[in-house]
Amino acid sequence: MNPLNDPTIAYLRALLGVRLDEARDETDKGASAIEWAIITALLAGIAIAIGAVILTKIRDKANSINTG
Numbered sequence: 001m002n003p004l005n006d007p008t009i010a011y012l013r014a015l016l017g018v019r020l021d022e023a024r025d026e027t028d029k030g031a032s033a034i035e036w037a038i039i040t041a042l043l044a045g046i047a048i049a050i051g052a053v054i055l056t057k058i059r060d061k062a063n064s065i066n067t068g
Contacts, residue, residue: 003009
């Protein structure tokens, strides 16, 4: 039995083909892709900064616990 003949794989291949065709047809999406990359990078930076602040606060609280 060939796993490539599985209906799920055939569906996914067809779906990917349609998405690729749409991506090739849209010629003015370059600027939009760059904008999305910049927005994603900014959001990732904000998330990392917030995570660092939370981590620092958690470490400070954990170190202030009297264990003895």
